[in-house]
Amino acid sequence: MNEKIKNLCLRTATGIAFVAVLVGGILWNNVSFTLLFAVITGLSVREFCQIVNQREDVQINTVICTATGVYLFLAISGFCSHITPSGIFIPYLLSVVYLLISELYLKSSHSLNNWAYTMLSQMYVALPFASLNVLAFQPESSYSLGVVYSSVFTLSVFVFLWISDSGAYCFGSLFGRHKLFPRISPNKSWEGSLGGGLAAIAVSQIFACYEPTLNRWEWAGLSFIVVIFGTWGDLVESLIKRQLQIKDSGHILPGHGGILDRFDSSLLAIPAAVIYLYTITLL
Numbered sequence: 001m002n003e004k005i006k007n008l009c010l011r012t013a014t015g016i017a018f019v020a021v022l023v024g025g026i027l028w029n030n031v032s033f034t035l036l037f038a039v040i041t042g043l044s045v046r047e048f049c050q051i052v053n054q055r056e057d058v059q060i061n062t063v064i065c066t067a068t069g070v071y072l073f074l075a076i077s078g079f080c081s082h083i084t085p086s087g088i089f090i091p092y093l094l095s096v097v098y099l100l101i102s103e104l105y106l107k108s109s110h111s112l113n114n115w116a117y118t119m120l121s122q123m124y125v126a127l128p129f130a131s132l133n134v135l136a137f138q139p140e141s142s143y144s145l146g147v148v149y150s151s152v153f154t155l156s157v158f159v160f161l162w163i164s165d166s167g168a169y170c171f172g173s174l175f176g177r178h179k180l181f182p183r184i185s186p187n188k189s190w191e192g193s194l195g196g197g198l199a200a201i202a203v204s205q206i207f208a209c210y211e212p213t214l215n216r217w218e219w220a221g222l223s224f225i226v227v228i229f230g231t232w233g234d235l236v237e238s239l240i241k242r243q244l245q246i247k248d249s250g251h252i253l254p255g256h257g258g259i260l261d262r263f264d265s266s267l268l269a270i271p272a273a274v275i276y277l278y279t280i281t282l283l
Contacts, residue, residue, distance in 0.1 A: 014254050019037040019264065028150035033136055034077050039072055043259045045069035047250045050123050050260055051260075052117045054244060058109040059100065060118045068095040069126030074218065080137040084149055096122070101186045125260075128267045134274045138213075152211045155206070157273050158220075159225040161265045163203045164196035171195025172209040180231075185238045188231075197227045225276045233268030237261070 023035030049062040072092050078084035099118050133179045135153040138148035152275035172192025180188040208216045237260060241249065250258025 001101060003206060010254050011256060015255055018253060018256070019162070023108065026151045026155050026158075030081065030136070033151070033154070034074070037129055037132055038073050038077075040259065040263070041073045041126055042066050042070040043252065044129065044263060045121050045125050045251075047260050048121050049117075051246060052121075053250055054246070055113075058117050059108065059110075060114050060121070061102075064095065064099060065118060065121045068092065068099070071095065072089070072122065073125045073130045073133070077133045077137075080133040080147065081149070082137075082145075084186075093189070093228045110116075124267060128270045129263075131270050131274050147148070148161055153205065153273070153277065155228055156207050156222065157266065157269055159203060159207075160200040161230045161269060162224045163267070164200040164227045164230060166196070167199030168192035168196030181235055184235050186273065191229075194275070197224065200224075200227050200267050220279070222273060222276055225269075225272050229272035230265035230269040233265040236268065237264035 021036070024033045029146055044067075046066040047067050049060055051059060052058050053062065055065075075084070075088045075092055078088055079086060096119075101223065102114060106114075108114060125233065132154055136149060137147045138150040138153070140148050140236070168188070169192065171172055171194070172187075172189045175191040175195070176189030178190045179186060180190050180193055200223040201220050204219040205216055208219040214222065237249070241247070248257030249260035252258055253262060256262060
Protein backbone atom coordinates (compact mmCIF):
# COMPACT_ATOMS: atom_id res chain seq x y z
CA MET A 1 0.00 0.00 0.00
CA ASN A 2 2.85 2.38 0.85
CA GLU A 3 4.40 1.74 -2.54
CA LYS A 4 1.10 2.56 -4.26
CA ILE A 5 0.76 5.79 -2.31
CA LYS A 6 4.34 6.69 -3.14
CA ASN A 7 3.74 6.07 -6.86
CA LEU A 8 0.51 8.09 -6.75
CA CYS A 9 2.28 11.03 -5.08
CA LEU A 10 5.10 10.86 -7.62
CA ARG A 11 2.66 10.70 -10.52
CA THR A 12 0.65 13.62 -9.12
CA ALA A 13 3.70 15.80 -8.52
CA THR A 14 5.03 15.08 -12.01
CA GLY A 15 1.64 15.84 -13.55
CA ILE A 16 1.33 19.17 -11.75
CA ALA A 17 4.86 20.19 -12.75
CA PHE A 18 4.24 19.11 -16.35
CA VAL A 19 1.04 21.14 -16.65
CA ALA A 20 2.61 24.17 -14.94
CA VAL A 21 5.59 24.21 -17.31
CA LEU A 22 3.43 23.69 -20.39
CA VAL A 23 0.82 26.32 -19.49
CA GLY A 24 3.45 28.77 -18.29
CA GLY A 25 5.51 28.39 -21.45
CA ILE A 26 2.48 28.95 -23.67
CA LEU A 27 1.12 31.94 -21.74
CA TRP A 28 4.36 33.78 -20.98
CA ASN A 29 5.29 35.00 -24.46
CA ASN A 30 6.23 33.87 -27.95
CA VAL A 31 9.87 33.27 -26.96
CA SER A 32 9.01 30.91 -24.09
CA PHE A 33 6.50 29.12 -26.33
CA THR A 34 9.07 28.64 -29.08
CA LEU A 35 11.86 27.47 -26.78
CA LEU A 36 9.56 25.12 -24.86
CA PHE A 37 8.15 23.34 -27.88
CA ALA A 38 11.48 23.26 -29.69
CA VAL A 39 12.78 21.26 -26.72
CA ILE A 40 9.64 19.10 -26.62
CA THR A 41 9.95 18.42 -30.35
CA GLY A 42 13.58 17.40 -29.97
CA LEU A 43 12.88 15.12 -27.02
CA SER A 44 9.90 13.54 -28.78
CA VAL A 45 11.74 12.83 -32.04
CA ARG A 46 14.72 11.46 -30.10
CA GLU A 47 12.44 9.22 -28.05
CA PHE A 48 10.68 7.96 -31.19
CA CYS A 49 14.01 7.13 -32.83
CA GLN A 50 15.20 5.29 -29.73
CA ILE A 51 12.14 3.06 -29.45
CA VAL A 52 12.06 2.11 -33.14
CA ASN A 53 15.79 1.41 -33.08
CA GLN A 54 15.02 -1.37 -30.61
CA ARG A 55 13.85 -3.40 -33.59
CA GLU A 56 16.52 -5.59 -35.12
CA ASP A 57 15.54 -4.55 -38.64
CA VAL A 58 15.72 -0.78 -38.02
CA GLN A 59 18.66 1.55 -37.46
CA ILE A 60 17.98 5.24 -38.06
CA ASN A 61 20.20 8.21 -37.24
CA THR A 62 18.81 9.57 -33.97
CA VAL A 63 21.01 12.68 -33.83
CA ILE A 64 20.27 13.92 -37.35
CA CYS A 65 16.56 13.07 -37.16
CA THR A 66 16.30 14.98 -33.88
CA ALA A 67 18.20 18.02 -35.16
CA THR A 68 16.11 18.00 -38.34
CA GLY A 69 12.86 17.89 -36.38
CA VAL A 70 13.90 20.77 -34.13
CA TYR A 71 14.96 22.79 -37.16
CA LEU A 72 11.56 22.21 -38.78
CA PHE A 73 9.82 23.58 -35.69
CA LEU A 74 12.05 26.66 -35.56
CA ALA A 75 11.77 27.23 -39.32
CA ILE A 76 7.97 27.17 -39.28
CA SER A 77 8.00 29.36 -36.17
CA GLY A 78 10.14 31.94 -37.94
CA PHE A 79 8.05 31.79 -41.08
CA CYS A 80 4.68 32.03 -39.30
CA SER A 81 5.89 34.97 -37.19
CA HIS A 82 7.20 36.74 -40.33
CA ILE A 83 10.73 36.79 -38.96
CA THR A 84 12.25 34.67 -41.72
CA PRO A 85 11.50 34.21 -45.46
CA SER A 86 10.45 30.94 -47.04
CA GLY A 87 14.08 30.17 -47.86
CA ILE A 88 14.46 29.10 -44.24
CA PHE A 89 13.10 25.69 -45.27
CA ILE A 90 15.95 24.91 -47.67
CA PRO A 91 18.27 23.48 -44.97
CA TYR A 92 15.43 21.26 -43.78
CA LEU A 93 14.84 19.93 -47.28
CA LEU A 94 18.57 19.30 -47.66
CA SER A 95 18.56 17.37 -44.39
CA VAL A 96 15.71 15.16 -45.59
CA VAL A 97 17.52 14.53 -48.87
CA TYR A 98 20.68 13.66 -46.94
CA LEU A 99 18.80 11.17 -44.77
CA LEU A 100 17.55 9.46 -47.91
CA ILE A 101 20.82 9.46 -49.85
CA SER A 102 23.01 8.46 -46.90
CA GLU A 103 21.23 5.12 -46.71
CA LEU A 104 22.75 4.23 -50.09
CA TYR A 105 26.20 4.13 -48.52
CA LEU A 106 25.42 2.33 -45.28
CA LYS A 107 25.06 -1.10 -46.89
CA SER A 108 22.14 -1.94 -44.65
CA SER A 109 20.00 -4.99 -45.33
CA HIS A 110 16.86 -3.14 -44.20
CA SER A 111 17.13 0.24 -45.92
CA LEU A 112 13.43 0.42 -46.69
CA ASN A 113 12.59 0.18 -42.99
CA ASN A 114 15.19 2.82 -42.17
CA TRP A 115 13.74 5.21 -44.76
CA ALA A 116 10.19 4.59 -43.56
CA TYR A 117 10.91 5.20 -39.88
CA THR A 118 13.15 8.18 -40.64
CA MET A 119 10.34 9.90 -42.55
CA LEU A 120 7.83 8.85 -39.88
CA SER A 121 9.88 10.64 -37.23
CA GLN A 122 9.32 13.84 -39.20
CA MET A 123 5.74 13.36 -40.39
CA TYR A 124 4.31 11.75 -37.25
CA VAL A 125 6.24 13.66 -34.56
CA ALA A 126 8.04 16.79 -35.78
CA LEU A 127 5.43 18.15 -38.19
CA PRO A 128 2.48 18.15 -35.74
CA PHE A 129 4.49 20.06 -33.14
CA ALA A 130 5.67 22.48 -35.82
CA SER A 131 2.02 23.02 -36.78
CA LEU A 132 1.45 24.58 -33.37
CA ASN A 133 3.06 27.71 -34.78
CA VAL A 134 0.11 28.10 -37.16
CA LEU A 135 -2.18 28.26 -34.12
CA ALA A 136 0.15 30.49 -32.12
CA PHE A 137 0.80 33.22 -34.67
CA GLN A 138 -2.46 34.75 -35.86
CA PRO A 139 -3.13 37.62 -38.32
CA GLU A 140 -3.14 40.98 -36.59
CA SER A 141 -6.34 41.95 -38.39
CA SER A 142 -8.25 41.25 -41.58
CA TYR A 143 -6.67 44.27 -43.23
CA SER A 144 -3.09 43.78 -42.04
CA LEU A 145 -0.29 41.49 -43.15
CA GLY A 146 1.20 41.51 -39.65
CA VAL A 147 0.88 38.73 -37.10
CA VAL A 148 0.59 38.62 -33.32
CA TYR A 149 1.33 35.88 -30.84
CA SER A 150 -1.91 34.43 -29.50
CA SER A 151 -1.71 31.73 -26.85
CA VAL A 152 -5.42 30.95 -26.67
CA PHE A 153 -5.76 28.47 -29.57
CA THR A 154 -2.59 26.62 -28.64
CA LEU A 155 -3.61 26.38 -25.00
CA SER A 156 -7.18 25.36 -25.87
CA VAL A 157 -6.00 22.24 -27.73
CA PHE A 158 -4.19 20.93 -24.68
CA VAL A 159 -6.96 21.95 -22.27
CA PHE A 160 -9.55 20.12 -24.37
CA LEU A 161 -7.35 17.02 -24.44
CA TRP A 162 -6.77 17.12 -20.67
CA ILE A 163 -10.45 17.68 -19.90
CA SER A 164 -11.43 14.93 -22.31
CA ASP A 165 -8.98 12.47 -20.74
CA SER A 166 -10.17 13.30 -17.22
CA GLY A 167 -13.83 13.12 -18.23
CA ALA A 168 -13.30 9.86 -20.09
CA TYR A 169 -11.66 8.32 -17.03
CA CYS A 170 -14.47 9.43 -14.69
CA PHE A 171 -17.36 8.52 -16.99
CA GLY A 172 -15.64 5.32 -18.09
CA SER A 173 -15.09 4.22 -14.50
CA LEU A 174 -18.72 4.88 -13.60
CA PHE A 175 -20.62 3.94 -16.73
CA GLY A 176 -18.19 2.18 -19.07
CA ARG A 177 -19.71 -0.95 -20.53
CA HIS A 178 -18.94 -0.98 -24.24
CA LYS A 179 -15.31 -1.15 -25.35
CA LEU A 180 -14.21 1.51 -27.82
CA PHE A 181 -11.25 -0.29 -29.42
CA PRO A 182 -10.47 -3.47 -27.46
CA ARG A 183 -7.87 -4.73 -29.95
CA ILE A 184 -5.59 -1.77 -29.24
CA SER A 185 -6.75 -0.13 -26.00
CA PRO A 186 -8.98 -2.43 -23.91
CA ASN A 187 -9.52 0.17 -21.16
CA LYS A 188 -11.28 2.75 -23.33
CA SER A 189 -15.07 2.70 -23.52
CA TRP A 190 -17.66 4.46 -25.66
CA GLU A 191 -19.32 5.85 -22.53
CA GLY A 192 -16.04 7.31 -21.29
CA SER A 193 -15.19 8.85 -24.66
CA LEU A 194 -18.66 10.40 -24.92
CA GLY A 195 -18.43 11.81 -21.40
CA GLY A 196 -14.97 13.21 -22.04
CA GLY A 197 -16.14 14.82 -25.27
CA LEU A 198 -19.11 16.48 -23.58
CA ALA A 199 -16.85 17.80 -20.82
CA ALA A 200 -14.49 19.31 -23.40
CA ILE A 201 -17.37 20.94 -25.27
CA ALA A 202 -18.60 22.45 -22.00
CA VAL A 203 -15.16 23.90 -21.28
CA SER A 204 -14.99 25.30 -24.83
CA GLN A 205 -17.77 27.72 -23.87
CA ILE A 206 -15.44 29.28 -21.30
CA PHE A 207 -12.94 30.00 -24.08
CA ALA A 208 -15.79 31.52 -26.10
CA CYS A 209 -16.32 34.08 -23.35
CA TYR A 210 -12.73 35.31 -23.52
CA GLU A 211 -11.84 34.85 -27.20
CA PRO A 212 -14.53 36.27 -29.53
CA THR A 213 -12.60 35.36 -32.68
CA LEU A 214 -14.76 32.24 -32.77
CA ASN A 215 -18.41 32.11 -31.77
CA ARG A 216 -19.78 29.53 -29.33
CA TRP A 217 -20.63 26.99 -32.02
CA GLU A 218 -17.21 27.30 -33.62
CA TRP A 219 -15.51 26.80 -30.26
CA ALA A 220 -17.69 23.75 -29.65
CA GLY A 221 -16.70 22.45 -33.07
CA LEU A 222 -13.01 22.96 -32.32
CA SER A 223 -13.27 21.04 -29.05
CA PHE A 224 -15.17 18.24 -30.81
CA ILE A 225 -12.52 17.94 -33.53
CA VAL A 226 -9.70 17.98 -30.98
CA VAL A 227 -11.33 15.24 -28.89
CA ILE A 228 -12.06 12.98 -31.88
CA PHE A 229 -8.59 13.24 -33.38
CA GLY A 230 -7.01 13.19 -29.93
CA THR A 231 -8.63 9.81 -29.31
CA TRP A 232 -7.29 8.53 -32.63
CA GLY A 233 -3.87 9.93 -31.77
CA ASP A 234 -3.89 8.03 -28.48
CA LEU A 235 -4.86 4.83 -30.30
CA VAL A 236 -2.14 5.33 -32.92
CA GLU A 237 0.58 5.52 -30.28
CA SER A 238 -0.94 2.54 -28.46
CA LEU A 239 -0.72 0.56 -31.69
CA ILE A 240 2.90 1.62 -32.20
CA LYS A 241 3.80 0.46 -28.68
CA ARG A 242 1.98 -2.83 -29.21
CA GLN A 243 3.89 -3.39 -32.44
CA LEU A 244 7.16 -2.64 -30.65
CA GLN A 245 6.06 -4.64 -27.58
CA ILE A 246 6.80 -1.87 -25.09
CA LYS A 247 4.70 -0.44 -22.26
CA ASP A 248 5.97 3.17 -22.27
CA SER A 249 7.78 5.22 -24.89
CA GLY A 250 10.33 6.34 -22.28
CA HIS A 251 10.95 7.14 -18.63
CA ILE A 252 11.73 10.85 -18.66
CA LEU A 253 8.54 11.72 -16.72
CA PRO A 254 8.43 9.75 -13.44
CA GLY A 255 5.12 7.94 -13.13
CA HIS A 256 3.98 9.01 -16.58
CA GLY A 257 6.38 7.31 -18.99
CA GLY A 258 7.90 9.19 -21.90
CA ILE A 259 7.28 12.43 -23.75
CA LEU A 260 5.32 10.66 -26.49
CA ASP A 261 3.08 9.08 -23.87
CA ARG A 262 2.06 12.59 -22.75
CA PHE A 263 1.66 14.09 -26.21
CA ASP A 264 0.31 11.12 -28.17
CA SER A 265 -3.20 12.58 -28.44
CA SER A 266 -1.93 15.97 -29.60
CA LEU A 267 0.03 14.53 -32.54
CA LEU A 268 -3.22 14.16 -34.48
CA ALA A 269 -5.27 16.79 -32.64
CA ILE A 270 -2.93 19.67 -33.53
CA PRO A 271 -3.06 19.20 -37.34
CA ALA A 272 -6.81 18.61 -37.10
CA ALA A 273 -7.25 21.89 -35.20
CA VAL A 274 -5.20 23.74 -37.82
CA ILE A 275 -7.31 22.32 -40.65
CA TYR A 276 -10.53 23.12 -38.78
CA LEU A 277 -9.57 26.77 -38.20
CA TYR A 278 -8.51 27.22 -41.80
CA THR A 279 -11.77 25.65 -42.98
CA ILE A 280 -14.06 27.92 -40.95
CA THR A 281 -11.99 30.93 -42.07
CA LEU A 282 -12.61 30.08 -45.71
CA LEU A 283 -16.33 29.40 -45.28
